[in-house]
Amino acid sequence: MTRISTDPDNAISRNLAGIRAAIAAAATEAGRDPAGVALVAVSKVQPEERVRAALAAGHLLYGENRVQEAQKRWGSLKAEFPAVRLHLIGPLQTNKAADAVALFDAIETVDRPKLARALAVEMEKQGRRPDCLIQVNTGEEPQKAGVMPADLPELLAICREGCGLPVAGLMCIPPVDENPALHFALLAELAARSDLKVLSMGMSGDYETAIRHGATHVRVGSAIFGERVRPEA
Numbered sequence: 001m002t003r004i005s006t007d008p009d010n011a012i013s014r015n016l017a018g019i020r021a022a023i024a025a026a027a028t029e030a031g032r033d034p035a036g037v038a039l040v041a042v043s044k045v046q047p048e049e050r051v052r053a054a055l056a057a058g059h060l061l062y063g064e065n066r067v068q069e070a071q072k073r074w075g076s077l078k079a080e081f082p083a084v085r086l087h088l089i090g091p092l093q094t095n096k097a098a099d100a101v102a103l104f105d106a107i108e109t110v111d112r113p114k115l116a117r118a119l120a121v122e123m124e125k126q127g128r129r130p131d132c133l134i135q136v137n138t139g140e141e142p143q144k145a146g147v148m149p150a151d152l153p154e155l156l157a158i159c160r161e162g163c164g165l166p167v168a169g170l171m172c173i174p175p176v177d178e179n180p181a182l183h184f185a186l187l188a189e190l191a192a193r194s195d196l197k198v199l200s201m202g203m204s205g206d207y208e209t210a211i212r213h214g215a216t217h218v219r220v221g222s223a224i225f226g227e228r229v230r231p232e233a
């Protein structure tokens with residue numbers, strides 16, 4: 001059987017190998033088990049051949065930031081690669097909660113009670129329980145998604161006791177113009193206080209720093225796939 005290569009220079013396969021090695025080195029250096037850091041390959045707005053190249057290289061964990069775009073891409077690809085796991089890493093509107101629960105294995109952007117309730121209703125209806133992470137607005141940026149750090153305990157109580165959501169941990173996106181290490185440290189501290197184990201933090205430019213601060217999931221896009229072809233809205 002001939003297969004046309006989707007990654008003729010093996011660029012994506014090499015990028016993945018390089019990042020896995022850097023993850024392992026950063027974890028070891030921090031006295032952590034490299035197996036405790038998962039690489040979420042952020043495939044949003046990347047052309048399908050690049051995603052297929054990563055799949056061909058054996059990568060199974062992907063992040064998407066939009067429900068509809070993810071449905072379009074992964075509806076058929078997931079049938080072809082049933083072991084694929086998907087994380088939602090972008091803002092979620094309440095009216096897309098049903099689709100998100102149906103498609104994703106983790107929802108990293110729970111940030112308000114109304115959304116928590118909508119997710120709980122859908123999980124009950126569908127009998128599916130994707131892991132939930134609470135997105136924290138560590139930089140307290142007014143325009144950004146995520147719960148303010150001071151409001152985290154209340155939201156967490158609503159998610160856990162009020163809604164029975166499977167809350168696994170926290171996620172953050174530090175402000176672009178600040179030292180991310182401070183934000184990673186804050187997120188780790190907030191998680192420890194609430195006995196949460198999962199920390200999704202770190203992107204292409206700072207995932208090694210995030211691992212030093214305890215990241216269990218790093219979300220890496222452009223360093224794997226190259227620059228995104230379409231600018232984001």
Ligand SMILES: *Cc1c(COP(=O)(O)O)cnc(C)c1O
Pocket residue numbers: 042044065089090173202203204205219220221222223
């Ligand atoms: C796009 C995106 C990423 C990946 O960003 P890169 O800099 O390309 O690695 C990570 N997390 C979130 C929430 C994103 O939207």
